[in-house]
Amino acid sequence: MTRTARLIGAPTDYGANRRGVDMGPSAIRYAGLAAQLAKAGIDVEDAGDLNVPLADERAQDDSVELGDGQARFIDEVEEVSTLLADEVASALRDGSTPVALGGDHSIAIGSVRGSARDADIGVVWFDAHGDFNTPSTSPSGNVHGMPLAAALGIGDFEGVEWANARGLNPENVVLVGLRDLDETEKRVIRESDVTAYTMSDIDERGITPVVEDALAVAGEDTDGVHVSLDLDWLDPKEAPGVGTPVRGGVSYREAHAALEMVATSGVLRSLELVEVNPILDQHNETAELATELAASALGKRIL
Numbered sequence: 001m002t003r004t005a006r007l008i009g010a011p012t013d014y015g016a017n018r019r020g021v022d023m024g025p026s027a028i029r030y031a032g033l034a035a036q037l038a039k040a041g042i043d044v045e046d047a048g049d050l051n052v053p054l055a056d057e058r059a060q061d062d063s064v065e066l067g068d069g070q071a072r073f074i075d076e077v078e079e080v081s082t083l084l085a086d087e088v089a090s091a092l093r094d095g096s097t098p099v100a101l102g103g104d105h106s107i108a109i110g111s112v113r114g115s116a117r118d119a120d121i122g123v124v125w126f127d128a129h130g131d132f133n134t135p136s137t138s139p140s141g142n143v144h145g146m147p148l149a150a151a152l153g154i155g156d157f158e159g160v161e162w163a164n165a166r167g168l169n170p171e172n173v174v175l176v177g178l179r180d181l182d183e184t185e186k187r188v189i190r191e192s193d194v195t196a197y198t199m200s201d202i203d204e205r206g207i208t209p210v211v212e213d214a215l216a217v218a219g220e221d222t223d224g225v226h227v228s229l230d231l232d233w234l235d236p237k238e239a240p241g242v243g244t245p246v247r248g249g250v251s252y253r254e255a256h257a258a259l260e261m262v263a264t265s266g267v268l269r270s271l272e273l274v275e276v277n278p279i280l281d282q283h284n285e286t287a288e289l290a291t292e293l294a295a296s297a298l299g300k301r302i303l
């Protein structure tokens, strides 16, 4: 059966302090995502963009001081997450594979919750960062550094109905490619039941065994896996158009190998591409890369 991918744009930057990431969905569409997927034999539907609310104070959220245990634009993040969760859940109900286009990584709160609405899911999180802060541990107050903790109901997020993903067990959550964690965030990750592979694991073992393990852990006893791809997972030389670049990321080939394994595993339930910031990009190459990697994850083959 051919797979149908449903594109859902989430043009938001409320979770990040770098404006411009809200133009990610346009940049990714402009890079030819729909055409590339069609060429790879995938049926494509485009649900358009979510109606992202306008903030009262657009330039910045001055009510939040750094490290004061709050989160910037949390009401706007809630609104976007709720819309996205509904879209993701309805795509799945229609038999399509949701492909959420960010936007900053706070959108994962919505996509994970939507994917886990009627199912038990696992998550593979390809990222330089852990995104495991809570308002009290976050050094920045930016919600894009918090979505995994939010989905898992950790710390301040315990019992936060709109953010928690019911069908998600931390034992099925796997982070891959970590290289930039805050000190308190490290502790929260260690105290949780998630599995975390750093860049050192990839250096030592190679990308293939690490991703093989990640998919097995995420998929075990679940109905499928949500794959969250933060483009800052890749080395900034390959993906310059991101708000929080960190040296020493995976290469173009390693990234393709990983996402081809996602396709081969057969466990992919939902996908998201986040943190593409066209203002910081060079000739839209990060959006093009996101497009190519999505095609690999959805089953594109060279021969």
Ligand SMILES: NC(=[NH2+])NCCC[C@H](N)C(=O)O
Pocket (backbone or CB within 6 Å): 104, 105, 106, 129, 131, 133, 138, 139, 140, 141, 142, 144, 145, 146, 180, 181, 182, 230, 232, 244, 275
């Ligand atoms: N999705 C991202 N790019 N997250 C970056 C998070 C950076 C930092 N750890 C913070 O919490 O502010």
Ligand SMILES: [Mn+2]
Pocket (backbone or CB within 6 Å): 127, 128, 129, 230, 232, 233, 244
């Ligand atoms: Mn990141």
Ligand SMILES: [Mn+2]
Pocket (backbone or CB within 6 Å): 105, 127, 129, 131, 144, 230
């Ligand atoms: Mn991230």
